[in-house]
Amino acid sequence: MGKILExxxxxxxxxxxxxxxxxxxLHGIMKLPGILEGTTPFFSLFWLAGIIETLGGVFLIIGFxxxxxxxxxxxxxxxxxxxxxxxxxxxxNPLKNGGEAAMLFFAAFLVLMSQGAGKWxxxxxKSR
Numbered sequence: 001m002g003k004i005l006e007x008x009x010x011x012x013x014x015x016x017x018x019x020x021x022x023x024x025x026l027h028g029i030m031k032l033p034g035i036l037e038g039t040t041p042f043f044s045l046f047w048l049a050g051i052i053e054t055l056g057g058v059f060l061i062i063g064f065x066x067x068x069x070x071x072x073x074x075x076x077x078x079x080x081x082x083x084x085x086x087x088x089x090x091x092x093n094p095l096k097n098g099g100e101a102a103m104l105f106f107a108a109f110l111v112l113m114s115q116g117a118g119k120w121x122x123x124x125x126k127s128r
Contacts, residue, residue: 010119017118018061020108024073025057027101052076060112063121067113074109077102 005012031050056073059065085099086092094100117123 013115013118014120016108017063017066017112017121020105020112021057021060023057024053024060024105028053028055028057049076049080063117063123066117066121066123070109070112074106074113077106077109081106 028050031046032054033047052073053076056069056076059069060073081094081099081102085094085097085102089097091097094103
């Protein structure tokens with residue numbers, strides 16, 4: 001099994017990057033007014049988060065400026081975790097404060113920062 005995974009590591013990393021991007025894009029779209037069921041007022045903190053998450057998700061899906069995008073979105077997830085989840089519930093436990101998604105996205109963004117776009121992404125194409 002190890003040889004199969006190693007042989008397909010570029011494909012698996014591509015799927016990882018795209019799936020994280022799709023998940024983050026959907027979280028962002030839901031925060032924007034008038035798109036899907038979003039109800040966030042313009043220029044609020046949630047609206048700004050929606051813009052960051054929507055653009056960040058698109059950039060990750062296509063593999064464009066992946067490292068800077070992962071840094072910005074990772075910082076947003078840290079902010080969301082401590083400002084929204086820990087502060088409102090008074091506990092660091094993500095199972096009690098509802099911050100599981102923020103924590104998991106942050107971990108994914110650490111991987112994306114370290115690996116970049118990978119084999120299939122605009123970043124890889126433009127660096128050749």
